[in-house]
Amino acid sequence: MTMRRALPLLIAALAIQLALTLPGAAMRPTPELPLLLLALVLGGGMARLPVAAALTLLAVQKLADLGMVAALGRPFNIAADLPLLDAAVRLLAGSFGGLAGLGAVLAAALAAAVGLALLPAMTPRLENLRYASQRAGLATATVAALRDFRAAAAQDPMAERPGLLGAIDRDVLVIFVESYGRASFATPLYAETHRATLRRAEADLARAGLAIRSGYLVSPTQGGQSWLAHATFASGLWIGDQALYQAMLASGRQGLFHHARRAGFRTAAVMPAITRPWPEAAQMGFDRILAAPDLGYRGPPFNWVTMPDQFTLAAADRLLRGQDGAPLFAQVALISSHAPWVPVPRLIGWDEVGDGSAFAAMAAAGESPQEVWRDRDNIRRHYRDAIDYALQTVMAYALRHADKPPLILVLGDHQAAQGIAPDGGRDVPMHVIGPAALVERSAAWGFAPGLIPPPDSAAIPMDRMRDLILQGFAAPGIAPMERPAAQGRSSPSPATTRTEVPS
Structure with missing residues (x-):
């Protein structure tokens, strides 16, 4: 294989690796990578564009996870968090200037465009990607939780x-x-x-x-x-x-x-x-x-x-x-x-x-x-x-x-x-x-x-x-509620650290 043909393959391999492994260790080999590289060489053109789009969305989801984990301590939930994008841009603009907010929007658009440009030749079996299925499950669980929430709100x-x-x-x-x-x-x-x-x-x-x-x-x-x-x-x-x-x-x-x-x-x-x-x-x-x-x-x-x-x-x-x-x-x-x-x-x-x-x-x-x-x-x-x-x-x-x-x-x-x-x-x-x-x-x-x-x-x-x-704070004669147990029924929060510095 000539260098002229090998260079695009190497670039695509790096893009595949990033899409598959973010937000983990990007340089660790994944079992899907050899198959995707083979598809890059042998695959036809019909399936390449939709698959590229799917991998790009996967990469964008993972980048969103990185940002949400850093800021809010949890992954990005597409079923619940899309309205936060506007608030995030306004916070950046208010804190670091209008150019920072504009830059964030342009960077996101550029990342998506680069993904579509670099991933057009891959034919992976996305249903085998555990990450994608987990995120789909999260969105489905959110919809189910909404039904339960509405019932609780009514009672x-x-x-x-x-x-x-x-x-x-x-x-x-x-x-x-x-x-x-x-x-x-x-x-x-x-x-x-x-x-x-x-x-x-x-x-x-x-x-x-x-x-x-x-x-x-x-x-x-x-x-x-x-x-x-x-x-x-x-x-x-x-x-x-x-x-x-x-x-x-x-x-x-x-x-x-x-x-x-x-x-x-x-x-x-x-x-x-x-x-x-x-x-x-x-x-x-x-x-x-x-x-x-x-x-x-x-x-x-x-x-x-x-x-x-x-x-x-x-x-x-x-x-x-x-x-x-x-x-x-x-x-x-x-x-x-x-x-x-x-x-x-x-x-x-x-x-x-x-x-x-x-x-x-x-x-x-x-x-x-x-x-x-x-x-x-x-x-x-x-x-x-x-x-x-x-x-x-x-x-x-x-x-x-x-x-x-x-x-x-x-x-x-x-x-x-x-x-x-x-x-x-x-x-x-x-x-x-x-x-x-x-x-x-x-x-x-x-x-x-x-x-x-x-x-x-x-x-x-x-x-x-x-x-x-x-x-x-009810009026006299209204029975007070019993003292609640800690970390009760409704809290999905992570374990709490109890160690504190001495007084």
Whole structure:
């Protein structure tokens, strides 16, 4: 065989090998390779183009798996994850610039085109590829899971129960802290900083007369898709992917905020990451939605992060709290600890917050995302500092309102990606802060006093929290729910790491 004929064969062999072995060891021989090379030499033209297209799709699926495993700790599910592509491109554009988002789209298109160009002569028996059958099985299982999910959504034991939330006589704030997970207590790099911050806050809050209890929950996601955690917490259903999220919205399920509205609260969502229309919010039980444009921020963004957490909380006070009439029951999503974790804001005096212009110098300070993300250790340091800022801000906010405290439920939405937060599985902390008469009710959930949960604390699946809150704060005479078992019926999450650094 001449070099002129051998070179295309070698290139095709490499392409075949990559398609067959990604995301594993690409240079390890596979049993299919010799057969495909033989087909390349002897095969006719009729079957080559459709087979090439099939192998290209296989390669694209595997590349998608690589990206999803790195970001979210799970493979790409074509039946559930296609809507995430647009969100991923917008995140890249917001963090690293419009050219980065455009580059990602062009790179994906180029990869598909190259695959079609390099794989036109292969005639493999794709049905023998275990990987392809596994991914097809995953999509089929997702469709079946949707049927079961819809049935579960229709069977709601809380739907007609009276007196739920009847013991609460004040505002309630459910504050999600972006990317806050058990790694803050289990990973030494983070624990040294975050534990110290929480110990100081615990002492300050106790001196101000506030009670505190903390525990762990299991989130349905890791590394992203915060809305799945928000929906799981509120709906009482395990929502682990986008398909289940859409099914929940269509189900008419009465979530935590529907029940709060029925109990006489004003309901609201403060969502500084929402910059585009959010029609699905109408199904979530919120009377009022405050998206990024509604919060009045006039400072510059912090890359993808639209505004600092301190401004978000100050805006919630200004726009929602302190009003006559019914108490407030609100969800607040804090996003300063969202990737790319640069630049990290710092706390200022609450009377200096104003319209956000005071944060302008911070938004322009420090390294760029491109500089930070060249080095994993630097990424982790910035992640540590961003979480610490978020914790300082939330605790300072609780202390600021100690004279007339709301009931504050602070929790992480999910852990950061495994490369950033390798310890703690999918566990996230939850803190209950407020007057002792209300906070002590969370003892029945297994929550311990203080802001630092014990290292051996069992984690409650996040979908249990709707019913625990509804019944745990029910009016007198309504029987409370029994303390739940950890890692319950609905959690498909991986095993959780229990080892933590010493206090």
